[in-house]
Amino acid sequence: AQSVAQPEDQVNVAEGNPLTVKCTYSVSGNPYLFWYVQYPNRGLQFLLKYITGDNLVKGSYGFEAEFNKSQTSFHLKKPSALVSDSALYFCAVRGSSYKLIFGSGTRLLVRP
Amino acid sequence: DSGVTQTPKHLITATGQRVTLRCSPRSGDLSVYWYQQSLDQGLQFLIHYYNGEERAKGNILERFSAQQFPDLHSELNLSSLELGDSALYFCASSPHGRGGRGTGELFFGEGSRLTVL
Numbered sequence: 001a002q003s004v005a006q007p008e009d010q011v012n013v014a015e016g017n018p019l020t021v022k023c024t025y026s027v028s029g030n031p032y033l034f035w036y037v038q039y040p041n042r043g044l045q046f047l048l049k050y051i052t053g054d055n056l057v058k059g060s061y062g063f064e065a066e067f068n069k070s071q072t073s074f075h076l077k078k079p080s081a082l083v084s085d086s087a088l089y090f091c092a093v094r095g096s097s098y099k100l101i102f103g104s105g106t107r108l109l110v111r112p
Numbered sequence: 113d114s115g116v117t118q119t120p121k122h123l124i125t126a127t128g129q130r131v132t133l134r135c136s137p138r139s140g141d142l143s144v145y146w147y148q149q150s151l152d153q154g155l156q157f158l159i160h161y162y163n164g165e166e167r168a169k170g171n172i173l174e175r176f177s178a179q180q181f182p183d184l185h186s187e188l189n190l191s192s193l194e195l196g197d198s199a200l201y202f203c204a205s206s207p208h209g210r211g212g213r214g215t216g217e218l219f220f221g222e223g224s225r226l227t228v229l
Contacts, residue, residue: 045114049217095157
């Protein structure tokens with residue numbers, strides 16, 4: 001069965017520093033991986049996806065993610081964090097019926 | 113704005129009651145997915161409809177049911193409500209289903225926050 005794991009409940013970084021939010025996956029076959037962001041009292045917004053091709057995927061708001069097949073990871077990264085990046089981030093893998101299976105979420109807190 | 117509309121945004125009701133949550137997908141999207149987000153369970157997939165037909169079921173309780181109508185809007189019915197049903201219920205749409213059109217991402221509405229007292 002497809003699954004993703006987000007090992008950190010919360011990540012704290014200072015504004016201007018690089019940030020990484022971790023995700024590992026377990027799939028049979030080729031993975032289709034996604035990152036979403038959720039701001040307070042809002043729905044989930046799509047950030048980026050990996051389907052095939054380059055291992056470094058660029059997405060919205062300056063975020064990127066690195067697909068690593070040998071480590072079965074798909075970490076979300078940003079070179080310079082903003083206070084406005086503070087939110088809940090979800091990693092997801094595509095399952096059967098094209099549904100998305102989400103990780104438990106990681107709360108990102110960017111300090112001014 | 114994702115283009116997915118959910119109503120109501122907030123709903124407060126009592127245990128034992130029944131509620132209906134409504135979702136209008138993005139124009140042209142044939143698939144509707146329902147998810148439940150609670151503090152201790154994260155985002156749980158409930159059910160998927162494609163063009164009016166049920167395609168997949170997840171962790172959906174027997175007290176819950178859903179349908180997708182010919183105009184493609186969907187409703188999630190929650191009955192005999194319990195305190196533990198308090199959660200955010202999200203609808204998402206995509207052009208997928210059978211055939212694999214689209215590029216994989218789902219588009220989420222703002223959610224319906226259900227509080228059961």
